[in-house]
Amino acid sequence: MFLEIDDTAPPLYDGGTDRHDRETPGFMCGIVGLFLKDKALEPQLGALLAGMLEVMTDRGPDSAGFAVYGAGAPGHVKLTVRGADLDGLADAIGGVKATVRDSHLVLSLPAAEEDRVRGWLALERPDLVVIGAGQRIELYKEVGLPADVATRFNLAGMSGTHGIGHTRMATESAVTTDGAHPFSTGPDQCLVHNGSLSNHRSLRRMLEPHGIAFTTDNDSEVAAGYLSWKLREGASLAQALEDSLDDLDGFFTFVVGTESGFAVLRDPISCKPAVMAETDRYVAFGSEYRALVGLPGIEHARVFEPEPARVYAWEHG
Amino acid sequence: MDLDRIPQTLPRFSATFDAHTLSEIRRAAATGIYDIRGGGTKRKLPHFDDLLFLGASISRYPLEGYREKCATDVVLGTRFAKKPIHLKIPITIAGMSFGSLSAQAKEALGRGASLAGTSTTTGDGGMTPEERGQSQTLVYQYLPSRYGMNPADLRKADAIEIVIGQGAKPGGGGMLLGQKISDRVAEMRTLPKGIDQRSACRHPDWTGPDDLEIKIEELREITDWEKPIYVKVGATRPYYDVALAVKSGADVIVLDGMQGGTAATQDVFIEHVGIPILAAIRPAVQALQDLGMHRKVQLIVSGGIRNGADVAKALALGADAVSIGTAALVALGDNDPHYEDEYRKLGSTAGAYDDWQEGRDPAGITTQDPLLAARLDPVAAGRRLANYLSVLTLEAQTIARACGKSHLHNLEPEDLVALSVEAAAMARVPLAGTQWVPGQGGY
Amino acid sequence: MPVIDLARASTRELNARLHALTPDDGETEWVVANPQGRHALAVGLDQPVTVEIKGHAGYYCAGMNAEATVIVDGNVGVGVAENMMSGTVLVKGDASQAAGATAHGGLLVIEGDASARCGISMKGVDIVVKGSIGPMSAFMAQSGNLVVLGDAGDALGDSIYEARIYVRGSVKSLGADCIEKEMRDEHRADLVRLLAAAGLGDVAHADEFRRYGSARQLYTFHVDNAAAY
Numbered sequence: 001m002f003l004e005i006d007d008t009a010p011p012l013y014d015g016g017t018d019r020h021d022r023e024t025p026g027f028m029c030g031i032v033g034l035f036l037k038d039k040a041l042e043p044q045l046g047a048l049l050a051g052m053l054e055v056m057t058d059r060g061p062d063s064a065g066f067a068v069y070g071a072g073a074p075g076h077v078k079l080t081v082r083g084a085d086l087d088g089l090a091d092a093i094g095g096v097k098a099t100v101r102d103s104h105l106v107l108s109l110p111a112a113e114e115d116r117v118r119g120w121l122a123l124e125r126p127d128l129v130v131i132g133a134g135q136r137i138e139l140y141k142e143v144g145l146p147a148d149v150a151t152r153f154n155l156a157g158m159s160g161t162h163g164i165g166h167t168r169m170a171t172e173s174a175v176t177t178d179g180a181h182p183f184s185t186g187p188d189q190c191l192v193h194n195g196s197l198s199n200h201r202s203l204r205r206m207l208e209p210h211g212i213a214f215t216t217d218n219d220s221e222v223a224a225g226y227l228s229w230k231l232r233e234g235a236s237l238a239q240a241l242e243d244s245l246d247d248l249d250g251f252f253t254f255v256v257g258t259e260s261g262f263a264v265l266r267d268p269i270s271c272k273p274a275v276m277a278e279t280d281r282y283v284a285f286g287s288e289y290r291a292l293v294g295l296p297g298i299e300h301a302r303v304f305e306p307e308p309a310r311v312y313a314w315e316h317g
Numbered sequence: 318m319d320l321d322r323i324p325q326t327l328p329r330f331s332a333t334f335d336a337h338t339l340s341e342i343r344r345a346a347a348t349g350i351y352d353i354r355g356g357g358t359k360r361k362l363p364h365f366d367d368l369l370f371l372g373a374s375i376s377r378y379p380l381e382g383y384r385e386k387c388a389t390d391v392v393l394g395t396r397f398a399k400k401p402i403h404l405k406i407p408i409t410i411a412g413m414s415f416g417s418l419s420a421q422a423k424e425a426l427g428r429g430a431s432l433a434g435t436s437t438t439t440g441d442g443g444m445t446p447e448e449r450g451q452s453q454t455l456v457y458q459y460l461p462s463r464y465g466m467n468p469a470d471l472r473k474a475d476a477i478e479i480v481i482g483q484g485a486k487p488g489g490g491g492m493l494l495g496q497k498i499s500d501r502v503a504e505m506r507t508l509p510k511g512i513d514q515r516s517a518c519r520h521p522d523w524t525g526p527d528d529l530e531i532k533i534e535e536l537r538e539i540t541d542w543e544k545p546i547y548v549k550v551g552a553t554r555p556y557y558d559v560a561l562a563v564k565s566g567a568d569v570i571v572l573d574g575m576q577g578g579t580a581a582t583q584d585v586f587i588e589h590v591g592i593p594i595l596a597a598i599r600p601a602v603q604a605l606q607d608l609g610m611h612r613k614v615q616l617i618v619s620g621g622i623r624n625g626a627d628v629a630k631a632l633a634l635g636a637d638a639v640s641i642g643t644a645a646l647v648a649l650g651d652n653d654p655h656y657e658d659e660y661r662k663l664g665s666t667a668g669a670y671d672d673w674q675e676g677r678d679p680a681g682i683t684t685q686d687p688l689l690a691a692r693l694d695p696v697a698a699g700r701r702l703a704n705y706l707s708v709l710t711l712e713a714q715t716i717a718r719a720c721g722k723s724h725l726h727n728l729e730p731e732d733l734v735a736l737s738v739e740a741a742a743m744a745r746v747p748l749a750g751t752q753w754v755p756g757q758g759g760y
Numbered sequence: 761m762p763v764i765d766l767a768r769a770s771t772r773e774l775n776a777r778l779h780a781l782t783p784d785d786g787e788t789e790w791v792v793a794n795p796q797g798r799h800a801l802a803v804g805l806d807q808p809v810t811v812e813i814k815g816h817a818g819y820y821c822a823g824m825n826a827e828a829t830v831i832v833d834g835n836v837g838v839g840v841a842e843n844m845m846s847g848t849v850l851v852k853g854d855a856s857q858a859a860g861a862t863a864h865g866g867l868l869v870i871e872g873d874a875s876a877r878c879g880i881s882m883k884g885v886d887i888v889v890k891g892s893i894g895p896m897s898a899f900m901a902q903s904g905n906l907v908v909l910g911d912a913g914d915a916l917g918d919s920i921y922e923a924r925i926y927v928r929g930s931v932k933s934l935g936a937d938c939i940e941k942e943m944r945d946e947h948r949a950d951l952v953r954l955l956a957a958a959g960l961g962d963v964a965h966a967d968e969f970r971r972y973g974s975a976r977q978l979y980t981f982h983v984d985n986a987a988a989y
Contacts, residue, residue, distance in 0.1 A: 029527060169530075272525060273837070288819075305875035349983030467864065468824040509979065521861040522820070522839035523838070531800070539800075
């Protein structure tokens, strides 16, 4: 047996961020978004979003994620934390209110406490990941069928002004939440993406010195980081998206949420599918029309496919 | 001898600006267009030549050449198709179009493949009755241009190959210059005669894996889930492309290395885009293994397969079958010294002729000129191809038996060592005489 | 009239039943209920039957159709009637991208709007859109007619070969090698025929259209056109 070769060495693509060809493609997916104009619909936001997400199961059966902009208190922030063993965490941190939803925990705390709480988490519970932060955003993503994921977090019971969601077909053997959307790289900001960026490695190198941190190798997270950087520098959401047309290369359809805004952008070639519907009561986005079929009054909505390289943005007054 | 004379240094040519480079700069300056040619990459690349088999000795026992069986059959499309393809040998004929090739050449490929018990493949130009008639097993390519695509031929095919890219030009579209757009080619492609035809590089009605999955569903529905669906990609990022093709529902994946030929494309594309097949197989197999799909979704590799040793090495690295294009054309008679005088008149020489786009092929293969095409006897050329396929098979069997294998598919990476550090790293086998696999175990 | 209810039956069952039809079957009128936006509905038909889909269809509805008439009482997804050979496909709502892509023959009528790349690489089909069409329509269109009663988006007819485009409304911009061309009697006659076939003979008049087609400047490579490639 002396000619046996040791093939117990780890596979080439086992992780690490230094391999130039490593990427976790985020481009097999379905995306949805709903922005309510009519306050009377707000209690139904989660239920409507859950229905839209479930229809997109074929496009992404392996995992799902969504962000909901719900209630928030001025001067307070919500941190969405993902991980195991969440019971008793709030008591251990002290001075925070907590809501556990399955594998996620939403901590509510005074804004002045945010640095302390983040520091405590980094030190005491490095296994946990803060996946979203802001006055109103709550963000959930998990492995499993979209309908099951929505049920685990009781999406249908959530109310809010707007939300976006994503279903994903994972490309790696072990399906994890690492490449799951939405990505949040700034306060109350989140993005979902269908497509494939061709210059995300350079963008990442450009953004990191500006203090934009990334937790995955995903091209979509880079897009989110780019918008966060632009917003931080004072751009409006619409302006940040306009600028992205110059700086982001490749194929993309983005749906983006901020504390009060909602926007859609497709690249100049626009191969990836996108359908929108607008009524007096809402603006909705789906990768396919069937994601919109369950919305109230859809039969009278203005249904259209967003044009290439044109920013569509809505803002709550 | 005049020792007082000051010696002169000899004229020295630049290694960077060598004679070929200089001639290309002059050609570009004169014409203003990039060089277009046929064939595959001509530069020296890390290839199977730098791998060696470890034959049996005391620790392993060989099989007797003429009495002990070494099977060669392969079944393709076992994942979803109701009618998988059974081939006698794991060597198939790659997709080449009628248009780029003459009808006689296409017929000869069909005849040779059928004699050898393997499949041949259509190309970017539709299916001709000649090749369907002479091919026992015919794979129908589904390309971005959809030239000649029709549901009747789709149903006549034995398998469908969705072409996303090819090794000679991953990310590029097809190209057929006006000289080869004859009446029949023009009609099959719905194009005006004599124009320079540019094919698209992306499919017109889907982009990306999520939409590919829906496209595969449509093709399966149209053909009642009978036919294996192949997905062909040029080798660039094989780990991800194979994983995505599997996720999209492919039965078979065809992976074409950069040595793979083309009828016509830019020289700069052929020589500078894509990776050699040696470097592509292991990541592709890794993807299949990571997904638990190795041998369930079959992998066909191509690009520079020349002899039975290449076949055996590709299979040992994890492929289920190989595909040949350039070598098959040579077996038919491409670049034969018999036509040396005519190659000279075209400014080339036998063995180097690659202006397949011009349609003036003295061997009558890459042409639509009726007089030139008539030079190729499809029956005799088909016989030559069958002979060649037979030799490839016998050679691969010889190696497999020496390694103690009763089936070609039992060859494995551990049967191989590498002669160079590059080959060891790319094939993920140890450098000969060492335990060192570069890139693994922290090295 | 057989009704296939997709709330209970699968796409496979629908297509298998339609593929099993022979010229001698008496059943020529089929109804598909509850399509729910499913993909690949009524694809690969090859008999002169009529299939009415009562609702929205997904990608590639009536793909590779031959002989059959497929009516969609709703919207359709990407690639409706892609690579159609003959027959008729009528969409009463809107069509998504790549409607009629690479289709060789038959008639595709869209009563609503069609989005980007309508008629991409078309090879002989007649497409009539009552509404407007999106950007990059008739890209690399090889043969056939594209008639648009509304407006056309950016880069209409880019790299077009011998297909003919007729637009009644505005054209946002023309693509490379696509130019406006003279409307002659033969074109007006063609339009009259196409509008009548689409049931729109009373809605629009041939004189209201402008014709676009290939300037044929990209048919053979010339160095001065390099920027257009």
